[in-house]
Amino acid sequence: MVARLFRLRVALAGGLFRGSVVRAARVALLLVLCLGVAAVSPFAISWFTEPGGIRNVLDVTIGAVVLALALLVPLFDSRRNLVPRQFGQFPAKSGSVALSMLVTTIVSWPFLVMLVWLVALWFARPEWHAAGWIGPVALVLAALLAIVAVRFGSGLSQLAIGDRYAGGLRLTGGILCIAVLPLLVFVVAESLRSDTNQVLVDAAGVLGWTPFGAPFAAIGDAIAGDDSTATLRLGVLAGTIIVLAIAWFGIAAKSLTSIERPRDILSARRGLGWFERFPAKPAPVIAARQLTYWQRDPRYRIALIALPIAPIAVVAAFLIAGADVALAAALPLPIFMLLLGWSQHNDIAMDSTAIWEHVASGIRGWADRAGRLAPALMFGVPVAVIGSSLTVTFMGDWRVLPAVIGMNVGVLLIATGVASVFSALMPYPATRPGDSPFVQPQWSGSGSGTSQTVSMVVALVLSVAPVWISAAAIADPSFMGNIFALLFGVGFGLIVLLAGVAIGGRIFDKQGPEILAVTQIFD
Template identity: 80%
Template sequence: MVARLFRLRVALAGGLFRGSYARGIRVAFLLLLAFAGAGVAPFLVSWFTDPGALRNVLDVTIGAVVLALALLVPLFDSRRNLAPRQFALFRARPANVAWSMLLTTVASWPFLVFLTWLIALWVARPEWAAAGGILPLAIVLAALFGVVAARFASGLSQLVIGERFAGGFRLTGGVLFVAVLPLLVFVVAESLRSETNQVLVDAARVLAWTPFGAGFAAINDAAAGDLSTAALRVGVLGGSVLVLLLAWFGVAARSLRTIERPRDILSARRGLGWFERFPARPAPVIAARQLTYWQRDPRYRIALVALPVAPIAIVVAFLVAGADMYLAALLPLPIFMLLLGWSQHNDIAMDSTAIWEHVASGIRGWADRAGRLAPAILFGVPAAIIGSSITVTFLGDWRVLPAVIGLNVGVLCVATGVASVFSALMPYPATRPGDSPFVQPQWSGSGSGASQTLSMLAALLLSVAPVWVSAAAIADVSFLGNIWALVFGVGFGLVVLLAGVAIGGKIFDKQGPEILAVTQIFD
């Protein structure tokens, strides 16, 4: 089994060069760049830093990022990885399939690039020779962790997510990457600006006790003579490898005993825009339609352009009144998150005649509620994380970043949860498709002003909890306080969001015909 899989791996690795001559040259050039970057990167750190604390911190941080990518990239994008299900017809036990797939991973381009980086790191650190036997043990365990993590993440993604949901999951991964990238840039810039590099020092101190950075920290500890701490860190890494190995065997066995639900071969999968990236289920399809609306409908585009105006105006008013610059820097983003989530409080009326499909087909209310929130969440979460890094830059204190993120994400989730309830509870006629986005239908019935006022008051009232906890953490800066503010803000917001989807779904199920009647008044 191993020999057969090894030949298959080699064939797949060589298959990248097949096709046109230009494609082969392009692939060879990209692989050459990857190997060159992996081999040169450790030496760049050596050239710009002297042996000591800073180089150790950089090794732990960069090593942790590399091992984290080995786990996360296959989790969100497993299209090019072999799946255990592909070998279900072979007369082999699940354990043999799992071992064979694990061992033959060494015949893949990503692992060879990863191995090149590890070897270059070993060569570029002559001071690591003082670590003795800890050095080869930690390097081997780091290599094993990368292989097993990639194998487990890929298998788990193929088993749980599958082909039906893979497009949406890749989109989620891309959104998270875009959101986290400014944070990494911020951390690097803040570290370069600081003489003590306190950001990287604190980050490395935490990462050194995780499986991602424990191996590299163990080498530094052993080289410094602290063998007991080095042994503990090696134990953390070795234990993590064992846990992932057992999990991989479980995933492989489960994959070989189950099959994925087949996709309808008659359904079109190209040229459908957002619908290509979401599975053919009620909530994801509604989410794809809402994203299409936000992309093409001028009514939504005008709202997105107008949303930042209110926070800016409020901040200007505070500054004119002589408010503290610290407070003025914190205000704009939470206000924007509040308005972004609150703007969905009458989203159901924007569907006009399309809402009848939901009522006539018997779509569950929670699916309608959840699908409609997709644009606000997919746009708002990255904006909250990116904006939080900008806010902290103006504040000048990176330690409050978790609290600021918890504040903004919590307010966004609370506002969208409240809007999910009021969108079904108190809808009122909105601008029809094709009309000017500045035209609002006149309606003598009650509901428009009450819906706007009550939904805003409810969002403000429920936002008090995450705002209060985050404000306390920002005022009295501590690591645990900020982590608690992050956890509480995100957790409280998710609870309100899920409750809003559930309550709004029940209201939609009960009042579907009445909702349809309201949206049809001017059609």
Template identity: 55%
Template sequence: MVARLLRLRVALLGGSFRGSASRGARSALVFVVLAAVAVAVAAAPAMLIADGRALALVDVIVGSLILIAVCVVPFFENRRMLEPRQFAQYPTTPGAIGLSMLVTSFLTWPFFLLVLWLTVLGLTRTKWNGPVWVAALALVLAAVFALCAVRVTSGLAQLLVGDRYAGIVRTLGVVLLVAFVPVAVFAVTSAFTPAGLKAATDAAGVLSWTPFGAPFAAPDLAAQGDTAGAAMRLGVIALCAILFAALWLVLARAIATRVDYPRDQNIARTGLGWFERFPARPSQVIAARELTYWARDPRYKVALWAIPIAPILMLVAFWVAGVEPRMLALVPLPVILLLLGWSLHNDVAMDSTAIWTHVASGTRGSADRAGRLAPVLMIGVPLALIGSSITVTLLGDWRVLPAVIGLNVGVLLVSCGVSSVFSVLMPYPATRPGDSPFVQPQWSGSGSGMAQTLSMVVAILLSIPATWVAVSAIHDVTLTENLLALLVGLGSGVLVLVLGIFIGGKIFDRSGPELIAVTQVFD
């Protein structure tokens, strides 16, 4: 099996240059440029930084970021990765397939670039020459760990994501990359300040105990005479490489023996818009329909365009009141996310022409509640991540990024959870489909003001814990406080969201006929 895979991988290496002469030349040029970049990234710090301690700090941080990227990217982009399932018909066991794929994974162009970077890194760090075997062993273990980690992350993507959600996951990866770029640029520019240097030192200390930073910290510790510290770092990277290799063998067996449910060839797969991208399950079908509404219905578009107006007015009011301009950067994004999640508080009435299908078909209330969150979460989560990086850049301190993310994501999830309850607890008439979005129907029952006010007040009250901890962490900048703020924000948001889906689903199940009566009375 190993021999077959070796021949296949050699053929895949040469496949990059097959075709026309111009295609081969372009491929060769791309690889030459990537190799030059790898050499430059490895050699530039040694040429530009004379201080040994500063160079060691840069090596740990940069090396950790590169290894993290090597391990994470295959989860979002693995279209060119071989799968154990492709070799399931061979007369061998899934374990042998997984082991063969792991052993032959070094025959790939990305791995060659990684080895080139590690080789130049070892040759240009003269301080790592004593003892030499520590640096050599550390870099070899780094390459082995990257090999195993890539197989694990790509295997997880193949097992959990599959072809159906691959496009969504790739889009999410691009969003995360865009959100990370402003933070990375600001972190590099602020690392030369005293506060930034201290934060970078703390981060390098933490990363040196992870498999991403340990192989770059071990040679420096050995050069300083700290043999015990170097041995412990080497133990960390070796243990993690063994664990990831074992995990890959388990994943390979699961992927090779998994049987996907066959698709019905008589069912249309194209021309269905969002319904093509979601499986045929109640919550996912409702999510596809909601996304279609948000893309086509002018009522939702008007609401989206109106959401940014409130933060602008608040900024003007705070500026007139004399609030510090730097702190004003924190205001717009949480308010936008709060209003975005709150906009679902009457979604049942907005969906009045289709709500009866849920009741008639026996759709569970929790599926209805979860499906309706799809548009807001697909807009809000990327907005929270990208906006948080921009907010941190405006604040001038990238150390508060965890607190800002916890604040924004927490507010979004809390408001979504509250709206999931109020949209079935206190629905009120909304503009009918096809009418002007600025026309409000008359209603003799409880007015819309009560539902709007209560839902907004409850969302604000439940957002206080995440906001309080985040503001405290931003005011008193420490790593512990910021991580706590991130955990509190995400934890409270997820808790309220899950409870909102559960409670709203129970109310939906109990009062389905009443909801139909309320939503149809003005049609």
């Protein structure tokens, strides 16, 4: 089985060059570029840094990122990876298939780039030779971790997600990539502006105890003479490899004994816009419809254009009053996040007559609540993370980036969670489709002012906690304080969001007919 799969791997590697001459030249140029970067980057760091100190910190940080990508990339995009289910017709046991796929992973271009990088590291770091046996063992374990991580990530993605949800998973991965960009800017900016590089040192200290940074931190410990700590780090790395390998064999066995639910080949999958990218489940379908609304409905476009006006006005007022520039820079984004999430407090009324489908078909309330949050979260989270990098740029201290991200994301999640409750609890008639977005129907019931005021007050009160914690971390910019502010802001926001979806869903289930009556008063 190994020999057969080895020949298949070689054929797949060579298949990249098949086709036109232009395509083959483009692929060859890309591979040469990747191999060149992998070979030169370790020497480039050596040219600009001295042994020990910042060089060790960079090796741990960069090494951890590279090994983490070996797990995350195939987890979010496994289209180009072989999966055990493809070998279901072969007369081989699941263990043989899993072992063969694991061993032959080395016959791939990505692993060749990884191998070139590890070899270049060994030759670019002559001081590593003083680590004795720990140096080669650490690099070998790093390569093994990359192999097992690739197989585990791609296998888990194919088994748990499958082709039906692969598009949404890739979209999530793309959003996360955009969200990570400010963090990379933060690391680069901090390394350029600081003489002590304390943030990088603290980050490397944390990453050194993860499986991804452990091999490179272990080499540094061995050079310093701390063999016990180095051995402990290698134990963490080896244990992770064993756990991922066992999980991979289990994934392979499950994949070979189960089949994915087939798609309906007669259903149309082209020309449906957002509906092509979401599975045919209640919450995802509602999310796709809401995204379509945001894209085409002028009522939503006007709201998105109007949302930035309030933060700009607040900042202008603070600057005119003589407030500090750093304070003025920190205000616009959380205000925008609050308004973006709060703007969903009457989203259910925007459906007009379409809401009857939810009530008549018996869609669960939580599915309606969760699906409606997709546009605000998919748009708001990247804006919160990217905008936070611009905020700290004006504030002049990149050390507070985690706290600023935690504050902005937390406020967004809290506001959307509160809006999920009030959208079902206190709906009021909204502008009908096709009417001017500036026209608001008059209604003698529980007015729009009450719903807007109460929902805004609740969102503001719940937002005090993450804003307070983040403000304390910004005032005293320590690494652990900022990390705690980030985790608290996101965690507290998620709790409020999930609670809002659950409570709003229960209200929707109980008051479905009343909600339908409110939305159709003028139809």
